[in-house]
Amino acid sequence: MITRYLLTIKHNTLHRGFCTSRPSSNIFEKVKHFLLAEERENFDSDNIRKAHKKDGVDEEKWTLIYRDIGASRTFYMTAAFLPCFIIGSAVFVVDINTNSPSNRFDFVQKLVNDAEELGSLVVLPSVALALVIVFLARVQQLRLIRIYQNKTNTEEFMAIRSKYMITQFKETFRRDETTGFYFAEDQTDGARVALHFLFGNIQIGNRKFMIMDDMFRANNYRSYMLNETSVPPRL
Known part of the structure; x- marks a missing residue:
């Protein structure tokens, strides 16, 4: 009876198969796809x-005229990274100041050991990390994610932008509040990008922002919003 039972198990194993390996993690692939996936069309109906x-936002009242998919993706990545970095830094500082080396978290003590080995050179990665964080924060603050235009009052717009770097905020503005910056147009590509990241390329009210011209539904939506033309686009 036992022999027959074992033979039955063997038979089922051969015919059905068992997976004894762990499923591989595909988190990296999902993140890569999220960052690099091609859009069907920036203004596809879906x-x-x-x-x-x-x-x-009410579709009957507002028309989507600007959609920066790159800004949207970097917003979510930065919004996820910054809180994790802040929490990790807080844990590091508390652990250093309250526990002896033998009682610290492994990653905390490893960082301490690495810093001691580097000596004064530890300043270099620290400065690099600080610059990356400042850059991410600046980009998060400057870039507009989406812009809508009012169908009944074409002078009114609504921008979706970052607030406190981890949330999104709706801000309405009027066409007469917007101004385009053109001082960087005669610069080299590198200088123009640097100036845009530092100072933005448009101003709404008393705040500066950065937009990408090719992320508008069409150029006439951009030119009308920035007061370069007086003919409202078809909504």
């Missing part, structure tokens, strides 16, 4: 519907 739903 993308427009999702944007209105995500932002809580």
Whole structure:
């Protein structure tokens, strides 16, 4: 009876198969796909519907005229990274100041050991990390994610932008409050990008922002919003 039972198990194993290996993690692939995946069309009807739903904006009243998918992706990546970095830094500082080396978290003590080995050279990665964080914070503050235009009052717009670097905020503005910056247009590509990241390329009210010209539905939406033309686009 036992022999027959063992033979039955062997038979089922051969025919059905068992997976004894752990499923591989595909988190990296998902992140890579999230960052690099090609859009069907920036203003595809499905993308427009999702944007209105995500932002809580009425499709009957507002038209999506600007959609920066790159800004949206970097927003979510930065919004996830910064809180983790702040929490990790807080744990590091508390652990260093309250525990002896033998009682610290492994990663904390490893960082301490690495810093001691580097000596004064530890300043270099520290400065590099600080610059990266400042850069991410600046980009998060400057870039507009989406812009809507009012269908009945074409002078009114609504921008979706970052607030406190981890949340999104809706801000309405009027066309007469916007101004484009053109001082960087005669510079080299590198200088122009640097100036845009430092000072933005448009101003709304008393705040500076950065937009990408090719992320508008069409150029006439951009030129009308920035007061370069007086003919409102078709909404």
